Amino acid sequence: MEVAVTGATGNLGTSVVTALTRDDGVHVTGIARRRPSWSPPGTSFVAADIRSPGLSTHLRGADALVHLAWAFQPTHDPVTTWDVNVRGGIATFEAAAAAGVRTLVYVSSVGAYSSGAGQRVSEDWPTHSLPTAAYGREKSYLERFLDGFELRHPEMRVVRLRPCFVFQRAAASSQGRIFAGPWVPRSLLRPGRLRVLAVPAGLRFQAVHADDVGAAVRLAVHGPANGAYNVATDDVIDAAALGEIFQARVVSVPGSVAKTAVGAGWRLHLVPADDQLVALLLSLPTLDSGRVRRELGWQPVHSGRAALTEMLTALADGAGGPTPPLHPGRFRTGRPLPAELSRRGAGRAGPSPASSWGRY
Template sequence: MTGQRIVVTGATGNLGTAVVRALAADPAVGSVVGIERRPAAHPPPKTEYVPLDVTRDDLTLALRGADAVVHLAWLFQPTHRPDLTWEANVHGSLRVFEAAAEAGVPTLVYASSVGAYSPGEGDRRVAEDWPTHGWPAAAYPREKAYVERCLDAFEREHPGLRAVRVRPGFVFQRSASPEQRRLFAGPFVPGSLLRPSLVPVVPDVPGLRFQVVHSDDLADAVRRCVLRPVSGAFNIATDDVVDPAFLASLLDARLVPVPSWLVRPALAAAWRLHLVPATPGLFDTVLRLPLMDTTRARSELDWRPVHSAAETLGEFLRGLREGSGGGTPQLAGENTRASELGSGVGQRP
C-alpha cells in the first residue's frame, strides 16, 4: 500500500473518530494506525487499531516507520482525582512525544485547546501568539498549558521534527453527544429533555460565551496540518460566538438574568456531591476564555469550517435527544449495548 502511514492516539473518541475518517479518505494517506486503550471491534477502511495505553505501554514500536503522529488522547475524568488526569494527560503526552522522537517520526501534530490560553480581554480576538498559561484553578486548562510548555522544550531539543499544535474551541458532533453529556453534565441530566419545547428559559450569565467547531471541520484542519509543511499553532473555530442569547434563539427559549456568583456555589455543591462531573474551576475557565482569531488557519491551511455554530450545536442537541452515540466504546450512547462494540465504555476523548 502506497501513501503515508499516520499514527493517531485517542483514535476512537470524539475528535479521534473524525480525524481517522478524514485521514483514511485522503488518497495521500496509505494507512492509519489508531492507538487506543479500548479499540472498537471494527476499524474504518485503511485503519488498524492497536490496544496501547500511552501512560505505561511501549509506544516506540507502534510509531516506528510512521510519517506523522497525531496525539489526541486525553482523559477528562475523574475530576475528583486530578492526580490521575495529570498522569494520563501530562505524563502520557510526554511519553508520546519522546516515543515519536525515538522512533524517528518526522511530524507531530498535537491537539491543544482554547483552554490553554491565558484569560482574554473582552471581545478582543487573539492570535496564536497569545500567552498559553491557562487558568490555574482547573485541571483541564492547567494540564493543557503545562503540555504546551513541555512541547516548547521538546521542539528545542528536536529541531528536525516538525511540530504542529491545533487549538480548537469546543468540539461537537452528533455521535459524541452522549459521551459529552456523561463527561460534563453527568447521568442526572437526561439528554432527551434538551429539546426546544422542554427548555423554556436559558440562564443569561454575564461573560459566558465561547466558540465551537464541528469535529469533522477540526479533523479537516488536522489532516491539513499532517500533509502540509506547516508548523506552530493554529486556532480552529467558527467565527460565530455562542452566548446565552445564541442558545436561547437555538432552543426557542427566553433569557433569564442569572449572576455568576449564584451559579458557581450551586455547581460547586453539585460537584462535591458527585452529582455533576464539571468542576466549578471549569466554569471559571469558560468565563475567562479568549475569543480566537482563525486567520492563520484560513491563510496557511486554506481551511474554512463547513458547519456553522448553529449547525454544530443543533447536531449536538439532536444527538443528545436521540442518545444513540457512535460505534466505538468511548462514544457509546444510552441505546448502545457495550457487547455490540466489543469493549466497555471509556472516558477518553
C-alpha cells in the first residue's frame, strides 16, 4: 500500500509516518518543504511545496493521502498563513483527486468547532470556529471546502480527524517557538519550578499524545472510516489540573486580562501567539470521542495530563526531534544542543514560515 503524507516532518507527521510504517507492505512518501536526514524504514521523502502545480506528480500511485501540512506563522501576516493553509490545502485535495487517490485523511482540529465552552460535543457540532482567530478561520474554511469536494468526488473516501491539542516530547521546542517565543524562560515550565500559576478563568481543554493521533490516522487509512471523528482523551485539563501538573498554586485571572496581556506582547513582537488565539482557546468545547472508539477501535495509550507533562518537561530540557521543524536550535540561554541532536544539524531558533510547516 502506498501512502503519501504532507507535513511529514512535523509534530504529527513524525508520529503518523512511524505508525503507518509499522505495517508490512506499507510504503510512505513523506512530503515536506525540506527533506530530513531522518530515514525511518519503509519511507522516502520528497521536498515539495503543497501549493506547487506539480504536487500531483508526487501523489500518482498513492492509495491514500494524509494531509497534515500547516503553517502557524507568521501570525502578523495572516495573508501568508491563509495562502499556505487554505490555498495549499485546497491545492492538495485537488491534486489528490487528479492523481486518482482513493482515500483522503485530513487532520483538522478542535479549533474548527464553533464556540461551546463547558460543553462536550460530538462530530455534528457546527464547525464555524471563531472567525477573528486566523487558525480557526482557516480550519473552518477547509471544512466548508471539503463539504463541496466530497460531493464532487464521490469516488474518494474522505475522513476528517479532529484532534484536541497534540503534544509529545520530540515537538516540545517547536511548540515553544510557535506559541511562546524566545523570551519565555523554558526552565520555568518544568513542573515544580513555579510557585504561582495564573490561569484564565474558565480554561478547559483536552490533550492527546501525538503517537495516539498517529494510531488514529493509521486506523482511518486502513479501516472503513468515513466522515468526521473526534480524537481526544477523556480527561479534561482545567485550572485544578494545571496546578497539579505545575505543582503550583493557581490564581484565576479574568479571560479579558489574559487576552489583553497576550495581545500586548504580540503587538510588541514579544510572543508569537495573539489575543484572538487565546479567545479561541477559551471558547472551545471539549470533545466526545465515542465514535472513533466504537467504529475504529481507537484507544489512547497516554492520558491528556501525561502528554502535556511530557511536553513541558521536554521543553525545559531543550528537547527536540530529528527533522528540521522539530530541531531545538539554540535557546536564548546560549546552552548548546544535546550531542545527539547537534550531530544531525540544527535549524534556527527563531520561528519562520518554513520551520512552522507541520502539525501542532
